[in-house]
Each structure stands twice: as structure tokens, then as C-alpha cells.
Amino acid sequence: MKKGNVAVLLSGRGSNFTAIVRASRTAGANFTVRLAVSNRADAVGLKKAARLGIPALHVDPAAFPDKAAYERAVCALLEGEHIDLVCLAGYMRLVGPVLLGRYPGRILNIHPALLPSFPGLDAQRQALDRGVKVSGCTVHFVDAGTDSGPIIAQQPVAVRPGDDEDALSRRILRQEHRLYPRAIALFFSGRLQIDGRTVIVRK
Numbered sequence: 466m467k468k469g470n471v472a473v474l475l476s477g478r479g480s481n482f483t484a485i486v487r488a489s490r491t492a493g494a495n496f497t498v499r500l501a502v503s504n505r506a507d508a509v510g511l512k513k514a515a516r517l518g519i520p521a522l523h524v525d526p527a528a529f530p531d532k533a534a535y536e537r538a539v540c541a542l543l544e545g546e547h548i549d550l551v552c553l554a555g556y557m558r559l560v561g562p563v564l565l566g567r568y569p570g571r572i573l574n575i576h577p578a579l580l581p582s583f584p585g586l587d588a589q590r591q592a593l594d595r596g597v598k599v600s601g602c603t604v605h606f607v608d609a610g611t612d613s614g615p616i617i618a619q620q621p622v623a624v625r626p627g628d629d630e631d632a633l634s635r636r637i638l639r640q641e642h643r644l645y646p647r648a649i650a651l652f653f654s655g656r657l658q659i660d661g662r663t664v665i666v667r668k
């Protein structure tokens with residue numbers, strides 16, 4: 466079986482990245498993580514990648530005249546590794562037309578809420594402020610909007626009385642680490658089909 470090649474774009478801690486790499490190294494996995502790219506030099510995720518033996522690169526957006534030029538540089542790295550799927554994992558930048566154009570329907574993101582509720586920053590804080598009893602996480606295809614692309618998979622997580630942002634975030638994060646690798650495996654199974662806003666999972 467030819468395995469799919471994955472790149473992870475990140476900006477910070479990289480715990481989802483680590484979970485994806487671990488899953489890729491289990492028996493029967495249908496994907497390999499080839500590359501981690503960060504827009505931030507100080508991303509802890511870059512160090513984690515080095516420890517895991519995955520090539521990890523910092524691409525500094527400030528070194529380029531505009532977002533398009535920055536994304537062209539990222540795309541050159543991705544193409545060099547024959548990347549099939551780009552996974553955003555705590556990547557704190559909006560994806561622009563260059564990256565979207567080169568990888569149409571081939572960019573995923575994970576968000577720590579049940580979309581379309583609470584898109585954008587501080588999703589766990591937003592959920593607590595709104596008093597919801599259930600939140601969770603969502604893996605979706607990336608489009609030009611903020612956390613607005615077709616939804617692939619979701620996992621609900623109960624909000625417990627007395628939860629603060631840290632407690633809820635930790636509980637959601639544990640589920641993120643399970644959901645993201647499952648969604649990636651589903652992508653490479655070839656069973657996903659995008660129909661407008663809906664992702665159909667074929668039998």
C-alpha cells in the first residue's frame with residue numbers, strides 16, 4: 466500500500482502534530498508525516514518534530530514581501546516532499562489563495578469546538594462564556610473563511626460544572642488527539658467526497 470504524505474503546519478505547542486505522527490507509526494497506518502512547517506521560530510512543535518525525527522522548518526512570513534510570496538515558499542517545501550495532504554494544527558494564520566489553490570480539497574484543520582459554533586480564537590472561552598453544556602472538536606476541510614470549510618468529523622465533549630478554560634481545553638485536546646488522526650486516515654481511505662457544505666463518507 467502506498468502511504469499518503471502529510472505535512473503539518475503549526476505555530477505552537479504541537480501536541481496534535483505529535484498525536485498525528487504517533488498514529489502514523491502504528492501498524493496499518495495509511496499515511497506518513499514527512500514535514501513540519503512553522504511560521505514561528507519559537508514553536509515548541511518544531512523541537513518535538515526534531516525529537517521525532519521529522520524534518521522541521523521555520524518559514525518566517527516577515528522575510529517575504531507579502532502573504533502570497535510566503536505561501537509560495539511554503540508550497541515549494543511541500544512539493545519537495547510530494548505532500549498529498551496539508552494538516553493545520555494550531556497554525557495561527559489564515560490560509561491564503563496560493564496555498565488553497567495548490568492544495569484544493571487537500572488542507573485540513575482541527576478546531577476546539579463543535580463548528581459552526583465558536584469559530585476563531587479562544588473557542589473554549591467562547592463556549593464557556595455562552596454557557597453551553599456540550600462542546601468538543603471538529604476536523605474540517607479548509608476554505609478561504611475562518612473555520613468555515615466542510616466538516617469531516619466531530620467529537621462532543623461535556624462541559625462540567627466548574628470547568629475553567631484550562632480544564633475544558635485539556636479535555637477537548639485529549640479528544641483532538643484521537644479525532645485528527647482518524648480524519649486523516651479517512652481522507653486517505655478515499656471515502657470522503659465533498660458535496661457543497663457536506664462531506665459524504667462513502668461505505
Ligand code: GRF
Nearest residue numbers: 478479480481555575576577
Ligand atoms: C488545538 O486546540 C487546536 O484545536 C487549535 O489549536 C490548538 C493547537 O494545539 N487549532 P497543539 O499545538 O496541537 O498542541
